[in-house]
Amino acid sequence: MLHLKKQTRLHLGWPEDSHKHKDKHKHREHSHKDLKRDKERGNLKNGNSEHRSSSEKKHREKEKERLKHKDKQKEEKFRSSDGKYRDQENGFVSSLSVKVEEDNGYHQPIKHEKPLKREREGDDYEHKPKKVKVDHEKKVKRRKQEDSDYEEREEKKPKKRTKEGKKDSTGGKKKAKNEPQEKWKWWEEEKYTDGSKWRFLEHKGPVFPPPYEPLPDRIRFYYDGKAMKLSPGAEEVATFYAKMLDHEYTTKDIFRKNFFKDWRKEMTSEEKSKITELKRCDFTEMHEYFKAQSEARKQMSKEEKQKIKEENERILQEYGYCVMDNHRERIGNFRIEPPGLFRGRGDHPKMGKLKRRIRPQDIIINCSKDSVHPKAPPGSRWKEVRHDNKVTWLVSWTENIQGSIKYIMLNPSSRIKGEKDWQKYETARRLKKSVERIRAQYREDWRSKEMRIRQRAVALYFIDKLALRAGNEKDEGETADTVGCCSLRVEHIRLHPQMDGQDYVVELDFPGKDSIRYYNKVPVEKRVFKNLQLFLENKQGKDDLFDRLNTSILNKHLQDLMDGLTAKVFRTYNASITLQQQLKELSSSDDNIPEKILSYNRANRAVAVLCNHQRAPPKTFEKSMHNLQTKIDEKKKQLSAAKKELKAAKADAKTLRNEKSKKAVEMKKKAVERISEQLMKLEVQATDREENKQIALGTSKLNYLDPRISVAWCKKWGVPIEKIYNKTQREKFAWAIDMTDEDFEF
DNA sequence: GCATCGACTTAGAAATAGGACA
DNA sequence: TGTCCTATTTCTAAGTCGATGC
Numbered sequence: 017m018l019h020l021k022k023q024t025r026l027h028l029g030w031p032e033d034s035h036k037h038k039d040k041h042k043h044r045e046h047s048h049k050d051l052k053r054d055k056e057r058g059n060l061k062n063g064n065s066e067h068r069s070s071s072e073k074k075h076r077e078k079e080k081e082r083l084k085h086k087d088k089q090k091e092e093k094f095r096s097s098d099g100k101y102r103d104q105e106n107g108f109v110s111s112l113s114v115k116v117e118e119d120n121g122y123h124q125p126i127k128h129e130k131p132l133k134r135e136r137e138g139d140d141y142e143h144k145p146k147k148v149k150v151d152h153e154k155k156v157k158r159r160k161q162e163d164s165d166y167e168e169r170e171e172k173k174p175k176k177r178t179k180e181g182k183k184d185s186t187g188g189k190k191k192a193k194n195e196p197q198e199k200w201k202w203w204e205e206e207k208y209t210d211g212s213k214w215r216f217l218e219h220k221g222p223v224f225p226p227p228y229e230p231l232p233d234r235i236r237f238y239y240d241g242k243a244m245k246l247s248p249g250a251e252e253v254a255t256f257y258a259k260m261l262d263h264e265y266t267t268k269d270i271f272r273k274n275f276f277k278d279w280r281k282e283m284t285s286e287e288k289s290k291i292t293e294l295k296r297c298d299f300t301e302m303h304e305y306f307k308a309q310s311e312a313r314k315q316m317s318k319e320e321k322q323k324i325k326e327e328n329e330r331i332l333q334e335y336g337y338c339v340m341d342n343h344r345e346r347i348g349n350f351r352i353e354p355p356g357l358f359r360g361r362g363d364h365p366k367m368g369k370l371k372r373r374i375r376p377q378d379i380i381i382n383c384s385k386d387s388v389h390p391k392a393p394p395g396s397r398w399k400e401v402r403h404d405n406k407v408t409w410l411v412s413w414t415e416n417i418q419g420s421i422k423y424i425m426l427n428p429s430s431r432i433k434g435e436k437d438w439q440k441y442e443t444a445r446r447l448k449k450s451v452e453r454i455r456a457q458y459r460e461d462w463r464s465k466e467m468r469i470r471q472r473a474v475a476l477y478f479i480d481k482l483a484l485r486a487g488n489e490k491d492e493g494e495t496a497d498t499v500g501c502c503s504l505r506v507e508h509i510r511l512h513p514q515m516d517g518q519d520y521v522v523e524l525d526f527p528g529k530d531s532i533r534y535y536n537k538v539p540v541e542k543r544v545f546k547n548l549q550l551f552l553e554n555k556q557g558k559d560d561l562f563d564r565l566n567t568s569i570l571n572k573h574l575q576d577l578m579d580g581l582t583a584k585v586f587r588t589y590n591a592s593i594t595l596q597q598q599l600k601e602l603s604s605s606d607d608n609i610p611e612k613i614l615s616y617n618r619a620n621r622a623v624a625v626l627c628n629h630q631r632a633p634p635k636t637f638e639k640s641m642h643n644l645q646t647k648i649d650e651k652k653k654q655l656s657a658a659k660k661e662l663k664a665a666k667a668d669a670k671t672l673r674n675e676k677s678k679k680a681v682e683m684k685k686k687a688v689e690r691i692s693e694q695l696m697k698l699e700v701q702a703t704d705r706e707e708n709k710q711i712a713l714g715t716s717k718l719n720y721l722d723p724r725i726s727v728a729w730c731k732k733w734g735v736p737i738e739k740i741y742n743k744t745q746r747e748k749f750a751w752a753i754d755m756t757d758e759d760f761e762f
Numbered sequence: 763g764c765a766t767c768g769a770c771t772t773a774g775a776a777a778t779a780g781g782a783c784a
Numbered sequence: 785t786g787t788c789c790t791a792t793t794t795c796t797a798a799g800t801c802g803a804t805g806c
Contacts, residue, residue, distance in 0.1 A: 325779095349794080407770090409770090415796095419767095423768095485799070486799090486801080490798095529772080530799085568801085582800075584771085643789090712773085
């Protein structure tokens, strides 16, 4: 059983490994600290474990025992202190002021405009009985039928657009809210097979951030201690910095340097000649002003807050939805990113640079030719309006930091996202069928005569076993120095023929995505170890470990092994299969709902550890733990008092020997049991929270775990789905919730 | 074969909402 | 009713991977 202990990296289901290295693979730790913890607490149960304890009772006793002796030692930090990786300490960021949009020539929500044309979900859609799969022929037939339906519908469109649209301007949301049963089951329909993403797309375009509002005259900027009025352009950029004064970013040299350089570009020549050093600038008055503003916002009356809320809701209704193929779908991010200072993660060479304001002439609109095109704000034009139904985005622009394209796309609850998500898990399930063959293949390849094949095989082993990311090459100097599997360098790996009583231990230590540190010591098979030794020969720290490999080569090979297979499918597969295995092992019919949920969270946590999903400990973590501890202490006192009372009652019963006193004993006994139970729950909660301190569950839940596993589990064990998925998550996974039976197997 | 681009998914932090509690 | 926490939502950076062009 998985005991109440710190989570360690799981051992995935590896038959070949287990028969060859049974004992060694027990220790697939996540870090030094986990290694230590494991030693202290025994290993996390793994998928192949032969030591599954059968009794839940035993488990609970052990749990209690462990809790009693819980090691209070502070956790060793995941991150190294050499500044190479992201410091996850949260700094405070002063929030931007919220302003009501004004007409500045930019797009802003316009009241009482012609309402968005909306055809209710299901208007034309013929509801079909629930089913999980449709066979191919049927699918094609259906899609064809739909296409002709579509054409018919499209013909009717213009009329509806003007008439019905107006009539239905505000009713849509209410209707949707009141009648959730009307939700469109896109998963019962056919997918497009021609590569197109939609047939009809209509939307209102993006919402621009409010224009810059100059500071009141009383708020001054000081240079060399002297007040100085800045030009509006320079002042705006200065406010970006002023707002971040409390943030750790402003202590970083690169950030300051980049900011100052870009700021000077916005200055008048006079300002430029005066302001030559950042350290002589004093933004504190501005900073205080924004802090006061944010405070004032918090102090707003209920009515004021309500008004803002209503206004936001109105904007959401108007701009937050589009019509795609006859269905009103929620847009994910319909607001244009406001200007500010770039917050790159880790040691990002561009942090602090000015992220410029996006104007309508920067924007490309994508919509149907025959839709009502979004209007550019008065006095402006879009860069382009195109009609590309081979893509899913509605709006795009090029950002000025990396020169990359940003998009406005649909919400995860939309058909277009959901279909893709579903497909992703189906690919992972196909991998399940092929994984043994693929593993056998790469094991064979470890012995290849060709170096490139050996490298490919060892890299794939890491991707499979450790759920590493592929690791594309990155532009040096343009982004933070992070790596994935294929881009690992010599400096990221150490080989230990023997370590902590284990043979062939590989120590991995590198900055991964978002500069999150990956640290792991893992015993590998001898052949892998020998290969790694070979790869390292005559190389320096900065050299690539896999110099004959890149993600393109790897993915091409994977494509040959299985249709649709890429490196990231392994992460999805291993995450989902781990969840399923863990849920099987941890769930017990003896458990009550909270205990079952705890098991679920543990299974989820096992995946998060596997995928190295870390988070900064919440700012209030220590405090909240302290509060919980206080509750526990109080409960303990209560328990000892109850025990005393029980003892006294027993003594009474012994002397009195009557029914009443016997009853009293029973009552007191029950009280003791009840309080014990409550205490245990609190302690479990504390452990759960402690275990979660630096682990983020959300990412895996949202992106890696086939929701059907969770839905099936909920159904099987009678756990309400709401306990596992919140509203947003239920919307995203509506397809899985609707189609999954309790016997679903990933 | 490579560099670059474009589209899309995955990611943690920050902002905000809302519920528990005094 | 206000305050404090936690949970949820929003935001946008940072990945993956296929297409394209030379």
